[in-house]
Amino acid sequence: MAKTIFITGTSSGLGKLTAKHFAKLGWNVAATMRTPEKETELTQISNIKVFKLDVTKQEQVNTAIEQAIATFGKIDIVVNNAGMGTYGALELATEEAIDNQYAVNVRGPINVIRAFLPHFRANRGGMFINISSFMGVTTAVPIGSLYNMSKFALEGLIEGLYYELKPLNIELRLVEQGGSSGNNFGDNITWNTDENIKAYDAITAKIKLLMENRDSSHLGDPQDIVDVIDSLATGKSNQFRTLVGDMGKGLMELRKSVPIEEYLSTVAKNFE
Numbered sequence: 001m002a003k004t005i006f007i008t009g010t011s012s013g014l015g016k017l018t019a020k021h022f023a024k025l026g027w028n029v030a031a032t033m034r035t036p037e038k039e040t041e042l043t044q045i046s047n048i049k050v051f052k053l054d055v056t057k058q059e060q061v062n063t064a065i066e067q068a069i070a071t072f073g074k075i076d077i078v079v080n081n082a083g084m085g086t087y088g089a090l091e092l093a094t095e096e097a098i099d100n101q102y103a104v105n106v107r108g109p110i111n112v113i114r115a116f117l118p119h120f121r122a123n124r125g126g127m128f129i130n131i132s133s134f135m136g137v138t139t140a141v142p143i144g145s146l147y148n149m150s151k152f153a154l155e156g157l158i159e160g161l162y163y164e165l166k167p168l169n170i171e172l173r174l175v176e177q178g179g180s181s182g183n184n185f186g187d188n189i190t191w192n193t194d195e196n197i198k199a200y201d202a203i204t205a206k207i208k209l210l211m212e213n214r215d216s217s218h219l220g221d222p223q224d225i226v227d228v229i230d231s232l233a234t235g236k237s238n239q240f241r242t243l244v245g246d247m248g249k250g251l252m253e254l255r256k257s258v259p260i261e262e263y264l265s266t267v268a269k270n271f272e
């Protein structure tokens with residue numbers, strides 16, 4: 001019998017690529033997104049069913065999961081992929097921007113995981129694959145503290161959950177995206193700004209430029225990340241954490257090899 005994968009944030013980027021990949025492999029795919037009425041590609045693929053789901057809205061999460069189970073019977077793998085980035089100096093962030101970063105990247109996976117647990121317990125197993133970032137295991141740029149906070153929190157949540165879900169045969173995986181080119185994650189970045197405070201203008205301009213000119217050779221190719229999700233979902237890999245992309249790997253090696261003070265000053269020097 002075909003297996004079923006449930007994915008959040010499939011309107012673009014990694015989520016969409018993952019949905020198409022698993023459909024091609026013959027899996028059933030529950031592809032969820034905030035605005036299914038706009039979707040024209042995934043709706044054409046026979047083994048993909050599209051459901052409306054905003055991860056910050058528990059009612060929508062519950063309804064989408066109920067509909068997916070009613071459609072496919074059993075969900076084997078859940079991919080917590082939906083995410084966005086809030087960048088810019090913390091001092092300039094609005095209350096709403098701070099709350100939204102947490103709501104999407106942390107509370108979102110919590111909402112999805114909690115709503116799926118009764119189904120996975122009834123099935124005596126299941127797997128949550130969580131899309132994190134190298135920014136979830138280390139720091140890398142100034143004015144990224146809110147995004148760092150959200151992915152560090154996701155990492156802590158998933159690592160902590162390991163102990164309570166392992167006895168129930170419910171597996172957890174973290175995929176640390178190295179920052180990938182070829183998708184529109186940049187469009188999902190909210191920038192904190194305040195025209196009355198100029199103190200962060202220079203560094204903000206530097207980081208914006210850096211993001212616009214991201215060197216894809218150091219980032220994970222989106223297909224490499226899909227291949228990692230494939231290996232985890234099919235059991236070819238049982239790694240708890242998988243870091244993708246040279247940039248993240250280089251930073252992690254540095255972080256492990258020197259005291260934190262040296263790591264911080266080395267990274268900071270890149271932005272002087």
Ligand SMILES: NC(=O)c1ccc[n+]([C@@H]2O[C@H](COP(=O)([O-])OP(=O)(O)OC[C@H]3O[C@@H](n4cnc5c(N)ncnc54)[C@H](OP(=O)(O)O)[C@@H]3O)[C@@H](O)[C@H]2O)c1
Nearest residue numbers: 009011012013014034054055082083133177179180185188
């Ligand atoms: N690309 C990178 O450089 C990078 C690096 C490290 C980690 N990541 C992580 O990788 C994951 C996928 O991102 P991506 O690179 O594929 O970027 P993307 O193309 O911007 O995809 C993000 C997806 O999340 C969805 N989303 C945002 N807020 C949502 C909400 N409240 N409820 C449901 N869906 C929501 C977006 O849907 P809408 O179309 O409705 O906005 C979109 O489908 C994210 O978790 C991101 O944090 C990305």
